[in-house]
Amino acid sequence: MGIILEKLPGVTSALPGGELLLTTADTVIDWGRKSSVWPLTFGLACCAIEMMGAYASRFDFDRMGVIPRPSPRQADVMIVAGTVVKKMADPIIQIYHQMPEPRFVISMGSCANCGGPYWDSYSVVKGVDKIIPVDVYIAGCPPRPEALQYAVVKLQEKMMKMKLKNGFGAAPQQEKGSRDITA
Amino acid sequence: MTDTLHAPPPEDIKTDEMFINLGPQHPSTHGVLRVGLTISGEMITKAVPDVGYLHRGTEKLAEVRGYHHCVVLTDRWDYVAAMPNNLVFCLATEKLFNYQVPERAQYIRTIMCEMNRIASHLLFFGTYGIDIGAFTPFLYAFRERELVLDLFEQICGARLTYNYIRIGGVMVDVDDKWVAKCREFLEYFKPRLKEYETLLSYNPIFMDRTQTVGIISKEDAMTWGLSGPNLRGSGIDYDARKFEPYAAYDKVKFDVPLGKTGSCWDRYNCRVQEMYQSVSIVEQCFEQMKPGDFMAKGVAKVPKAPIGEAYAHVEGARGNLGIYLVSDGGQSPFRMHVRAPSFINLAILQESLVGKKVADVIAILGSIDIVLGEVDR
Numbered sequence: 001m002g003i004i005l006e007k008l009p010g011v012t013s014a015l016p017g018g019e020l021l022l023t024t025a026d027t028v029i030d031w032g033r034k035s036s037v038w039p040l041t042f043g044l045a046c047c048a049i050e051m052m053g054a055y056a057s058r059f060d061f062d063r064m065g066v067i068p069r070p071s072p073r074q075a076d077v078m079i080v081a082g083t084v085v086k087k088m089a090d091p092i093i094q095i096y097h098q099m100p101e102p103r104f105v106i107s108m109g110s111c112a113n114c115g116g117p118y119w120d121s122y123s124v125v126k127g128v129d130k131i132i133p134v135d136v137y138i139a140g141c142p143p144r145p146e147a148l149q150y151a152v153v154k155l156q157e158k159m160m161k162m163k164l165k166n167g168f169g170a171a172p173q174q175e176k177g178s179r180d181i182t183a
Numbered sequence: 184m185t186d187t188l189h190a191p192p193p194e195d196i197k198t199d200e201m202f203i204n205l206g207p208q209h210p211s212t213h214g215v216l217r218v219g220l221t222i223s224g225e226m227i228t229k230a231v232p233d234v235g236y237l238h239r240g241t242e243k244l245a246e247v248r249g250y251h252h253c254v255v256l257t258d259r260w261d262y263v264a265a266m267p268n269n270l271v272f273c274l275a276t277e278k279l280f281n282y283q284v285p286e287r288a289q290y291i292r293t294i295m296c297e298m299n300r301i302a303s304h305l306l307f308f309g310t311y312g313i314d315i316g317a318f319t320p321f322l323y324a325f326r327e328r329e330l331v332l333d334l335f336e337q338i339c340g341a342r343l344t345y346n347y348i349r350i351g352g353v354m355v356d357v358d359d360k361w362v363a364k365c366r367e368f369l370e371y372f373k374p375r376l377k378e379y380e381t382l383l384s385y386n387p388i389f390m391d392r393t394q395t396v397g398i399i400s401k402e403d404a405m406t407w408g409l410s411g412p413n414l415r416g417s418g419i420d421y422d423a424r425k426f427e428p429y430a431a432y433d434k435v436k437f438d439v440p441l442g443k444t445g446s447c448w449d450r451y452n453c454r455v456q457e458m459y460q461s462v463s464i465v466e467q468c469f470e471q472m473k474p475g476d477f478m479a480k481g482v483a484k485v486p487k488a489p490i491g492e493a494y495a496h497v498e499g500a501r502g503n504l505g506i507y508l509v510s511d512g513g514q515s516p517f518r519m520h521v522r523a524p525s526f527i528n529l530a531i532l533q534e535s536l537v538g539k540k541v542a543d544v545i546a547i548l549g550s551i552d553i554v555l556g557e558v559d560r
Contacts, residue, residue: 041210045237045556046262046343048214049306053332053342056309056325070210085559088215088236091207117255120247121240142343 026163033076033102034156040075041068042095044082047109047142051081054145064152072098077155079148080134083111083118084125096132102162106151107134110141117141198224205544207236213310214555218532218548222541230536230544232529237559245519250276250350250486253516258344260523261557264303264500266295269348274429274495275506276350277479279488285476286431288352290468293431295335295347296497297461297468298365301372302331303500304454304461307552311451312383314549315392320383327375330368337361350486351479362469369462376458384455393447397535397547400445407531410524411502412457413551416442416450423498435467447550454552487514501525501552525557 043051055061055068069075072095084092096103107128110116115126128134135158136151206217215236221229241256248256257268270292277284284292309324332342338361339347339354347354383389399409404417414421422439424432440456442449488510496505502524511517528551535547 040208042208043213044215046259049262049343052306052310053325053329056329057322058326058329068210072208083237083239085236085238087238088207091215091236095208117259118239118241118244121244123238123240144342 027160029164030160030162033162034159036065036067037077037104037152037155037159038067038069038075039077039079039106040072040095040099041070042078042081044080044084044088045111047081047112050142050145051079051108051148054148059145059149061149061152064149066152072096073100075099076102077104077106077135077152079106079108080112080128081108081142083116084128084131085123086125087123089125089131092128093131104135104155104159105132106136106138106148106155108138108148108151109143110139113137113139200228213549213553214558216529216548216553216555216558218536218544220536220541220544225540225542227536227539227541227544230533232532234526234529234555234558237555239560241560242519242521245516247515249514250488250516251484253519254349255344255346258346259556260521260560261303261499261501261504261525261554262343263306263554264299265343265345266292266299266348267497267499267504269345270296270430271495271497271499271504271506273348273350274497275493275508276486276488278493278495279491279508279510280350280486282351282479282482284352284479287356287472287475288477288479289431290472291353291357291477292348293435294357294365294465294468295345295353296430297464298331298334300461300500301458302328302335304458305331307454308379308383308451311549311552312389314545315389317383317386317389320379323375323379323382327372330371334361334365334368337364349478349482351482352477356477365465366469369466373462376455376462379455384452390448392546393451393550395446396543397447397539397550398445399531399535403531403534404445407534408527409502409531410527411498411500412450412453413502413528413531415439416453417445418442418449423496423503427496429495429497431468431471432464434471435464437464447546450550450552485514487512488516496522499524501554501557502528521560523557523560525553525555526559529553529558 053059078096107113111118112128115124118124136155138147138151140147200221200223203220204217205220207215217233219231219233220227244256245253254269254272257272258265260268305324305328309321312320335345336342338357339345399417401417401419404414404419418441420439420441425439437460440453442453490510490512492509494505494507496503504524505522507520508516509518536544
């Protein structure tokens, strides 16, 4: 416990009969949130194989508190791993709204960022950020599992900056006016 | 979980049919497949696969890309085994242009395709375990899969989308260091394969859940046009590597593993046995390979194909993968059509799922081993 508490802006001191921790509610909530980022198992295309690789033995996502959940209602973050095509856009928006607040989106790979190799295809949505707000983008085709893990580290940094007074739960990007077309 | 016959419900119980969606977001559909299931109690009365959730229009895109650029598109059909995809496009193009591929390049192509078959079947082994309810095989399979991907990364810099097999040969030559590392992997991998058989293949729970489930008869397999391990699982001896050899497959000796009854377990076992064969093929290639050119002479940077058409097919990890190219003399194909094995294998679901229990759906779907990138292209 000691190592984690050192990172909080609190004061710990040994008292007779226990320890005292001074901190803000924001920090405790954010610390809890970032320590258990549960993504939705939502593979679209090639990047999903690298996502599976990140969960598996060598890269071991579990050590960062990342445990895949099959249901959007239990998930915090949606990893859009692969090409978003027009037929899939509606289900993605639906799944996004099924996730509880605060929800985050990681756009994994060139296809989800901007269309990638399919920039001139008639059936591909040129970037998942055209339909749902995105928190972290990862470049690559497909990105390495380490890149996905780095994206989660960046997302954790973002989570630590969330404040209660800014509206509990809402992702910072959503407050500024998201491009969410159905909300 | 066995195939119990439809017993009519007792008179006093009122039943109704229900429609449920399997997918497009479902952890066990291996991508974004949607299957509309009509169920009556536990029994499935109708199953309609709905594809197109990953349709990226690559066949159309090929009409505006140059021949070299099309190889990049092929990587992303069957992204689990991309080397055979590269190869089949290059074979079709070489037929069109009449390029002669050097012998060393043929061997390198064979090695790469077989290594990729191992990687692909390992992924199947791991995810099929998860589908049935065993999580541990996934971790074991990925441990070995990462080693194969390391080898690919060392040779061409990519883990999944290689673009390694080029028109007229391969991107770079393999060096002794790589060969030594690959041999080391094969030695490490052989005992691991035996471990898998004790871990999953002959696990009583796994056998109970798969051996009597999803039986596809020889006739059905032929009628629905199955290919690859799905066809061989039903006991039909067809393998494009044997019957129409390409690359260096006519110079190596290997067996074609066959199933007996066509159950999910037979299809699964075919894939595991194929991994043994792949190891042996790669070893034979290393023995026979001689130094030489790895790229054909005179391959143009911007090739303009003569007017004509060409068809080439290979035995990919999922079945008989074919490409039909038509050229009108321009810098890009006039039309490219892909015979995608996953798409054709998938069609049998609408028949094989009917009359089965809901719990068996994932077991059957997993054993067909589809990749949605190839289904929708």
